[in-house]
Structure formats: C-alpha cells, structure tokens
Amino acid sequence: HAEVWNGQPQRVEWLLPTWDSLQTLQMAALDMEDGCLQLEEKRGPGSSCLCASCNASIVNADGSLTSGPWLDEYTQRLEIGIVGYNPNYGLTSLVTVNFFFPRGGHIYKVIHVQSAWVNDFGGDIFEVGLMIICDLIWVSALTYVMVAEVREMVSVVQSSKDKWYEAIMRDYMAFWNTVDWVAIICAYAVLGTYIRLALETAASNSAISGFAEMDSNSTRVESEAQSAEIFEKVEAMVLAEADFRFTLMFYPMVVMLRLFKSFDAQPRLAVVTKTLMTASQDILHFFVIFLSVYFCLALNGVLLFGQDVQMFATIDRAIIQCFRTLMGEWDWDQLKSVGRMMAGLWIWMFVIVVNVLLLNMLLAILMDAYGVVKSKASGMISLPGQISELIRRRRQFTMGERVRLNDIWDAFFELVGDEKEMVSSTMYITKQDVIRQVEGIPPTQAKRTMANARKKLEAAEEIPYTPYDFQDQIALCNSRSLIVRAEVQGLKAAVEEIRRHCYSGPGPQKNGSREATMQAIDTVSQNVSQMGSQIQEVLREESHGYEERQNELCHWQKDMVNMASDSKLTMQKMKKNLQEITQQVQSHAAKAEAKRNGKGIRARSIIEGVMEGNLSQVCAPPELGQSDGQISRV
Numbered sequence: 001h002a003e004v005w006n007g008q009p010q011r012v013e014w015l016l017p018t019w020d021s022l023q024t025l026q027m028a029a030l031d032m033e034d035g036c037l038q039l040e041e042k043r044g045p046g047s048s049c050l051c052a053s054c055n056a057s058i059v060n061a062d063g064s065l066t067s068g069p070w071l072d073e074y075t076q077r078l079e080i081g082i083v084g085y086n087p088n089y090g091l092t093s094l095v096t097v098n099f100f101f102p103r104g105g106h107i108y109k110v111i112h113v114q115s116a117w118v119n120d121f122g123g124d125i126f127e128v129g130l131m132i133i134c135d136l137i138w139v140s141a142l143t144y145v146m147v148a149e150v151r152e153m154v155s156v157v158q159s160s161k162d163k164w165y166e167a168i169m170r171d172y173m174a175f176w177n178t179v180d181w182v183a184i185i186c187a188y189a190v191l192g193t194y195i196r197l198a199l200e201t202a203a204s205n206s207a208i209s210g211f212a213e214m215d216s217n218s219t220r221v222e223s224e225a226q227s228a229e230i231f232e233k234v235e236a237m238v239l240a241e242a243d244f245r246f247t248l249m250f251y252p253m254v255v256m257l258r259l260f261k262s263f264d265a266q267p268r269l270a271v272v273t274k275t276l277m278t279a280s281q282d283i284l285h286f287f288v289i290f291l292s293v294y295f296c297l298a299l300n301g302v303l304l305f306g307q308d309v310q311m312f313a314t315i316d317r318a319i320i321q322c323f324r325t326l327m328g329e330w331d332w333d334q335l336k337s338v339g340r341m342m343a344g345l346w347i348w349m350f351v352i353v354v355n356v357l358l359l360n361m362l363l364a365i366l367m368d369a370y371g372v373v374k375s376k377a378s379g380m381i382s383l384p385g386q387i388s389e390l391i392r393r394r395r396q397f398t399m400g401e402r403v404r405l406n407d408i409w410d411a412f413f414e415l416v417g418d419e420k421e422m423v424s425s426t427m428y429i430t431k432q433d434v435i436r437q438v439e440g441i442p443p444t445q446a447k448r449t450m451a452n453a454r455k456k457l458e459a460a461e462e463i464p465y466t467p468y469d470f471q472d473q474i475a476l477c478n479s480r481s482l483i484v485r486a487e488v489q490g491l492k493a494a495v496e497e498i499r500r501h502c503y504s505g506p507g508p509q510k511n512g513s514r515e516a517t518m519q520a521i522d523t524v525s526q527n528v529s530q531m532g533s534q535i536q537e538v539l540r541e542e543s544h545g546y547e548e549r550q551n552e553l554c555h556w557q558k559d560m561v562n563m564a565s566d567s568k569l570t571m572q573k574m575k576k577n578l579q580e581i582t583q584q585v586q587s588h589a590a591k592a593e594a595k596r597n598g599k600g601i602r603a604r605s606i607i608e609g610v611m612e613g614n615l616s617q618v619c620a621p622p623e624l625g626q627s628d629g630q631i632s633r634v
Helices: 022-034 039-043 125-159 164-172 175-212 220-263 271-278 280-305 315-326 332-338 340-377 383-398 405-416 419-423 431-437 443-461 467-502 508-595 599-612 628-633
Strands: 077-086 091-100 108-117
Touching: 022 039, 077 220, 091 175, 091 220, 108 175, 108 220, 125 164, 125 175, 175 220, 220 271, 271 280, 271 340, 280 315, 280 332, 280 340, 315 340, 332 340, 405 419, 405 431, 431 443
Parallel strands: none
Antiparallel strands: 077 091, 091 108
8 A cells, every 4th residue: 555654654744724724724834845944034023833843853963853844855755645525425535645755866656545435335225235135145155165164074084083183184175175265264354354344434434423523612732633533543444445355356266266166066167177187287397497487588678678667677577567578568669778689689589488489388288188188078968968967866856766875975984984995995886785775775776876886987997098008009010010021021032032043044953943943932822822811711701600690699689679578568468457357356346245245255355366466266266156247247
C-alpha cells in the first residue's frame, strides 16, 4: 500500500476547514513552506506562526532544535490525506496524495484511493436476502467438507497399524486431500478477514458518527484528536478491506483445483489433469533449463538496458519485462536507445531461444503426454454415459436390486481389518466369495463387479507398447535382416565360385566334373523346391484345418445360442401352463370345499401336491367318491 512506510511520520499538520477559513488555510500552508519566516512581511507585526510543527523541526550540529520549514532536504515522503464519504454508493474513501523525494532529484507522485462499504447489507431486501442465503449455504458446505475430511483422517488413523502421524503422512496426505485442506484453510481465512473487516467498518462508522455529533463548544484540540481517530479507524478499515480482497483472490484458484479433482472422477474430463501428471517429470526438468536461460537473459537485459530503460533498471523489473517480451510486448523505441544493433541482437536471441526453441519443446512434451492419455481415454465412458449409469445404479439401489460399492468395500474391510493390507493383498476372490461376504448382493451384480475388477486389473498390469518398444523391434528386425543378407551374399559368392570352377576350362575330365557339379546343383534345387512345396502344402492343410475347426466352433456356438433361446421359450411356456394349472386346481378346491363332502380332502391334497412339486399325487387315480368329470377338470 502507498500508506505503508517505515517508521512514524515526523511532522503532522491538520488543516481543518470547519475551524479555519480558506485564507487562514492558505497562510498556514505558506508558513509550512518557509518555516514561519518573515511573519511580519507576510501578515504584519505581531503575527503568529500557523505551522505547529515548524517551531522545532530542524536539528542543528550540536543537537539543538530550531525552527524551520515543514518540508526540508531530509524529507523522503510527503502525504496529503483526505477522508470522504459518498452517500450515493455508501462508500467511505481514504484519498492520499504521496510525493516521494529520492536522492536523484526527481519527485514521484502517487495518488492512492481506497474505499470500503459502510454497510455490506444495504440495498434491496431481495438481493440482501439472496446474498445471506448463499453465504449460509457456502458456510454450511464448507463445514460439511471439513467434517468429512476430519472423519476420513480419523478413519485412516484407526484402520492403520502405524502411528497416527505416520498413517496421516503415508495413507492420507495425497495430492487431492492436500488440495481439500488448502481450500478449507483459504475459505476460513476469507471468513476471518471478512469478520475483521466488519469490525473495523463498525469502528470507523462509530468514529465518523462521533465526529458529526460533536458539540459546537468543543475546542480545536478535541477536533484534531477526533480527526486523528477518524483517520486511524478509516485507514484500518481500508487496509482490512484490502486484506479481505487479497485472501479472496486466492480462493477461486483453490476452487479451480477442486474442480480438477471433480473432473478426475470422469475419464474423459480427466484428460487434462492426467496429461499434466504424465508429463510432470519432463516438465520439471524442462523448467530447470527454462528458468536458467530466462534468468540469464533477464540479467543480460539489466546490464544492457538498465541505465537507459526504466523497465530494466532492476532485476525484478527485468524479469517482468522479459515475460512481457515473451508474450510479444516490448517498446522498441526505448530499447533502441542503447543502440539499434545491440537491442536487435538481444531481441533476436530472446525470441529464438525462448519463444521458438524452449516454448515449442514444452508444447512437444505436453502433446506427447496428451497423445498417451488420449489413447487410453478413447474407449472410456463418456459424461452422458456416466450420468445414465449413476441414474441406473440409483434406481436399482432403491428397488433393492443392487448394493452400493461402499457396502462392498466396508464388508471386505471388516474381514481384513487393515486398509493397506487389503489393498496390497494378492488373494484371488471369486463371485461366490463376494456373495458370501457382502450381505444382500445379487449374484448378477457380484458377477458384473468381478468382471469389471478383472478388466481394471488387467488394464493396470498391462505393459504399454510405447514408441521406444517399436524402435527396439525395428532395430531387431534390421539386425536380423543384415544377418540374412550377409548369409545370402555368402551363399551367392559360393555358388558363383562353383560356377566359375565348373566353366573354367575345356577337357573331358573338367567337362565330366562340371556336368556332375551341375547335376548336383540341379538336384539340390529340385529338393529345395520340393521341400518348399511340401511345407506350403502342410501349412495350407493346417490353416484349412484350423479354419474348419473355427467354423465348426462358430456353428456349435450358434446352435447353443438357439438351443438356449428355445429352452428359455419352453421354460416360459411351462411356467405359464403351471400357473394356469395352479389357478384351476385352486378354483376346483374352492368348489369342492363349498360342497362339503369327501371330495374336499382330495382337493386339498392336490393343492399341496402342486405346491410341493409332487406331480405323482396330482396324476394319481381318483379315490372313491370322486367323479370322472371332476378328475378331468383337475
């Protein structure tokens, strides 16, 4: 802030328009300027000094104080402060005009205006009510997140066999849990600074109200004391408001990180975070080189432009200006003041090294990681598909057709007792184990859960086929091709040597030897061709056999599917017929019971036989006292 300065102000003057006229204020400013010199020339004999701090403001060589001007050669900063209130907007403002006097002689001016609301809950009742409701929801959600994190931390400590701090550091303090705690701390810091702002605002309003209600009989000393209190309270209020905005500035960044945590739960949305995580090591090593080069170029800019260009006067300004240059913003008219050739050389070097080379390397690192992550996420479920899956799971859970995944986790956690041991366990679990351990889980869900778990395990244990592996395979093929090529060249040289020897000269013996050699070569060629034909025929027969077996398996599979479909239809018909028979038997039993004769015993026995599955009793011959018509109806 412009108001922050080392030490307390040495000379303070109050100009109060409520007590003095404009002419008196002008004469007071003139006395402050010359240190109350030539009072008689300015206002006549017997005039008094209107500058309270000018009487003893200059320190002599022997340590004594003499009168002098309010502004002298030892002054480093001059501040003129004004407190104002805007009733249209309900703002209290502190306006300060600051003049800085460096040793170089140039006077720098800074006008700083800081404002704060007098009442944060002023305005339309609907808007204020909506704001209060949103604030309450935010505080409730923040408290819920904190309680959930504390419960998770306690659960981790209780389920671990290590000491509590070791369990927290090893099993709890993951990256996303750290993000949650940073968000909680930042949110409560925002809440604390807002409470401080509310208290400072109340104190400032009280001081201003007290000044407005001052008695007309009060003295100037009391008015100056009240004015000093107002300035102190207003300055504390605007500083509290600045601190509140400063802490609030970090909260959207933390919320952004928490959004990335939410995106990480969806494979398609997690592409960005997983890309950064995949390329994190390469990015870390890249920035070691980038920052080294960047800092060297910034230091080079300080040495080259520091005496002529203000933005390169210090190393911190040079770092900021180099970033602006990185984004394509620089003032060529100022840079060329050191020389067109030197300035152009520095610009060329910075653009080529940083913009062209290093930034494109960073982009290549990110695109390489993005390609790997994108290839894995291409077959993942999309966001609409995941939403429909969540709706389906919720519907099945309410209907009792499935249990929650958390219930499965809790069931096996009760069996093992240690989360770390359970996660690192290599014990194989079957569908029957899940049904036996998890209470109320349907067999279909147990089968589906085990199948999904197996797919994820196989995908996690699968070794990715990277471009480096492809390079190794190409190198292996290349080396083997070179070996085959060398062998073929050696064989070709041997054949040429034999041919040359056979045709080297005339003579009966040589002709006979040549004919024998050519015959041997032809025989070898025929045998090789015959072996090649046989091998080709064997491969053809084997492939034909495999194809026939595959077709036969496909045919069997289709027959099995058709048989299963027919069996399903038959079972459905049998079920329907059994229901019709049951209804007929129940109707007949009711009629027989109504007649109250000996036939009722037979009807009840038939019903019990149907319910117990005893078909022989249903199909038994009729007892005495039953008619054929009744048996046919049964």
